[in-house]
Amino acid sequence: MSTPSTPTHRKTRADAERNRARVLKAARRLFHEHGDAVQMPEVARAAGVGVGTVYRHFPSRQALIAAVADQRFGEIAEYARTTCLHEPGRGLLLYLRHVGEVLAADQRLSAVIEATLGATAPQGEARAQLEEAVSSLIARDQAAGAIRADLTVGDVYMLVGGLSATIRVGSGDWRRFIELACDGLRSRGPR
Amino acid sequence: MSTPSTPTHRKTRADAERNRARVLKAARRLFHEHGDAVQMPEVARAAGVGVGTVYRHFPSRQALIAAVADQRFGEIAEYARTTCLHEPGRGLLLYLRHVGEVLAADQRLSAVIEATLGATAPQGEARAQLEEAVSSLIARDQAAGAIRADLTVGDVYMLVGGLSATIRVGSGDWRRFIELACDGLRSRGPR
Amino acid sequence: MSTPSTPTHRKTRADAERNRARVLKAARRLFHEHGDAVQMPEVARAAGVGVGTVYRHFPSRQALIAAVADQRFGEIAEYARTTCLHEPGRGLLLYLRHVGEVLAADQRLSAVIEATLGATAPQGEARAQLEEAVSSLIARDQAAGAIRADLTVGDVYMLVGGLSATIRVGSGDWRRFIELACDGLRSRGPR
Amino acid sequence: MSTPSTPTHRKTRADAERNRARVLKAARRLFHEHGDAVQMPEVARAAGVGVGTVYRHFPSRQALIAAVADQRFGEIAEYARTTCLHEPGRGLLLYLRHVGEVLAADQRLSAVIEATLGATAPQGEARAQLEEAVSSLIARDQAAGAIRADLTVGDVYMLVGGLSATIRVGSGDWRRFIELACDGLRSRGPR
DNA sequence: AATGAATGAGGGTTCATTCAT
DNA sequence: AATGAATGAACCCTCATTCAT
Structure with a gap:
């Protein structure tokens, strides 16, 4: 209706991308601060998302790292x-x-x-x-x-x-x- | 109940020393073969002693390594x-x-x-x-x-x-x- | 807001019905092939629809089955x-x-x-x-x-x-x- | 010390056997009462042992069942x-x-x-x-x-x-x- | 000194379901 | 009506270490 090249879809995808970035950022900070002690749920909390979201973007702890x-x-x-x-x-x-x-x-x-x-x-x-x-x-x-x-x-x-x-x-x-x-x-x- | 002189004692100490050596040898072999997957009870088994004995000689896994x-x-x-x-x-x-x-x-x-x-x-x-x-x-x-x-x-x-x-x-x-x-x-x- | 006659409506309903059938068919095939391991999103993917659509037609996994x-x-x-x-x-x-x-x-x-x-x-x-x-x-x-x-x-x-x-x-x-x-x-x- | 044919060892083994029996009994009762909802830690608690003990005797939930x-x-x-x-x-x-x-x-x-x-x-x-x-x-x-x-x-x-x-x-x-x-x-x- | 059964905190991962778009 | 990203409770199992015997 408005921006031709930006269907409703994009919005969702943009959010998803932002979440990915948030998780990455949070993980980086936490690993920097606490090293290996960091657990996936902590990363999720720090990123303001659920664990599931972390796992959606990074299929395993190893993948996140x-x-x-x-x-x-x-x-x-x-x-x-x-x-x-x-x-x-x-x-x-x-x-x-x-x-x-x-x-x-x-x-x-x-x-x-x-x-x-x-x-x-x-x-x-x-x-x-x-x-x-x-x-x-x-x-x-x-x-x-x-x-x-x-x-x-x-x-x-x-x-x-x-x-x-x-x-x-x-x-x-x-x-x-x-x-x-x-x-x-x-x-x-x-x- | 107790053997008069020192023999028993000596014997025991020698055994202990031998156990220490056995554990060390077993650990080295196992770590060489299986890396970090090796568990303390496995080391004990391979050395032919109980876990307790392993811990007597090496207060922790870290110490053993x-x-x-x-x-x-x-x-x-x-x-x-x-x-x-x-x-x-x-x-x-x-x-x-x-x-x-x-x-x-x-x-x-x-x-x-x-x-x-x-x-x-x-x-x-x-x-x-x-x-x-x-x-x-x-x-x-x-x-x-x-x-x-x-x-x-x-x-x-x-x-x-x-x-x-x-x-x-x-x-x-x-x-x-x-x-x-x-x-x-x-x-x-x-x- | 409302489409004068029924066409648009019909079209939509027909689509919905077709989706239901697709989901059912996909589910049946997947369960036949992979048994209980099949997840709802997989069914959706196989049916070519989103999970939401699956849930619209079948309120729960149990209902689908x-x-x-x-x-x-x-x-x-x-x-x-x-x-x-x-x-x-x-x-x-x-x-x-x-x-x-x-x-x-x-x-x-x-x-x-x-x-x-x-x-x-x-x-x-x-x-x-x-x-x-x-x-x-x-x-x-x-x-x-x-x-x-x-x-x-x-x-x-x-x-x-x-x-x-x-x-x-x-x-x-x-x-x-x-x-x-x-x-x-x-x-x-x-x- | 007392019963000739019962070395110190036996005592431990008897205890272990008793624990096995306890776990089995507790599991049977719990499954009878609550069906599939029963979790391993619950079984352990009901048997008065730690989860580890349950797993020592039964390597998996399936094995216990x-x-x-x-x-x-x-x-x-x-x-x-x-x-x-x-x-x-x-x-x-x-x-x-x-x-x-x-x-x-x-x-x-x-x-x-x-x-x-x-x-x-x-x-x-x-x-x-x-x-x-x-x-x-x-x-x-x-x-x-x-x-x-x-x-x-x-x-x-x-x-x-x-x-x-x-x-x-x-x-x-x-x-x-x-x-x-x-x-x-x-x-x-x-x- | 030796034994090995017992402990139990800890942690990664899954997946049915929801809901904002 | 459709989408699919997000949710988060749930759950099994591991293993270093302890301690009664």
């Missing part, structure tokens, strides 16, 4: 695209630092992700985004002669996994981890 | 002492490889340790041993000019943590992780 | 009327066999009916039809001297209930059940 | 052995009547059994006992010329299933069911 993880990785990819990419020669470094900062601000959530998914790596939609972003970063830095020519996206994944673990368990200063990763353990020959 | 972890680290320290130490210039490298091999052969156990203790690092008795061994390794390699002068035991801990995570979650080829850790990401200038 | 059951009994009554009735002296036997065949082809649905309604007997509209049909059958067979004079519709109901259970749980060969029901357990005297 | 069903069948078998067997010529009839009475006194429990196990027939240990008892009954009655020569245990099973359903759903007078089962539907010729 995966979605949270993916969201976080999406944001990191966004950062890689918008910021790191414009700093050839040190894009990868900036990327690693950003990851470090984000993870360090969210250790409990990381622990939940690790405990639930077995890994902290992106596994859903975000994976492709991230892969592409990091790929570009590497190419640009290599073009600038800043990083070794044989470095692959897989390598960076692996290192980020290590970085993530370092932060999560607090086994050391993560900035030092990045430093070592960049320069290596070996003593450099003169010059 | 810590003991298993420590045992493994003790063995690694032993290897560092007896083998790596005799290869100045590449002792640390050998150490890292050995750790990689041991962990790679035992991913499920590592996952249990991580899930339970929050880290894969030694926390009990083995910690001191390991610290000392690694310390020596570093010193010797540094003396040989093989590794950077500012490397500390803490750094190695941290890297081993990263290596451990890499192996546990299978996020990449752990030999490559070691390679990168040694040489760094940066491209090396000519010469 | 009752409707399915009644439909089936209506068909059986139809068979009694059109076929069995023309075979005086063995009409009841034919009837029992037909019931057996129908139920045997639909054990899962029968289980659902039993679990939901507490019985497999018709309870709605079909009851009257069936009662009348069976009544005629009995009368005709009795007239032919084929069955005992004191047999009532209630008796047949009861036996069909037993037959139904026999088939549903597979506790034996239902044809034998019918045979025993006809001839009894007692040994017949000479002649 | 199966045990209750078997117990009841065991009692029926006992009756067959001690009473029916001494009435050649009418043993089977007495048996059917007894089954009818027992089931009629316990419709709710029967409904639970049916809903849970899919059938009301004995499936565990009681099955063998019952089979043997009924077998003897049949043989003796046949020897007395009271029942048809081709009657098998399976036939009786099947009829008891039908009888059970009749009683459970109240689809008619179960005594009449027995009467019909014995005499058959067919009219008997003169003499």
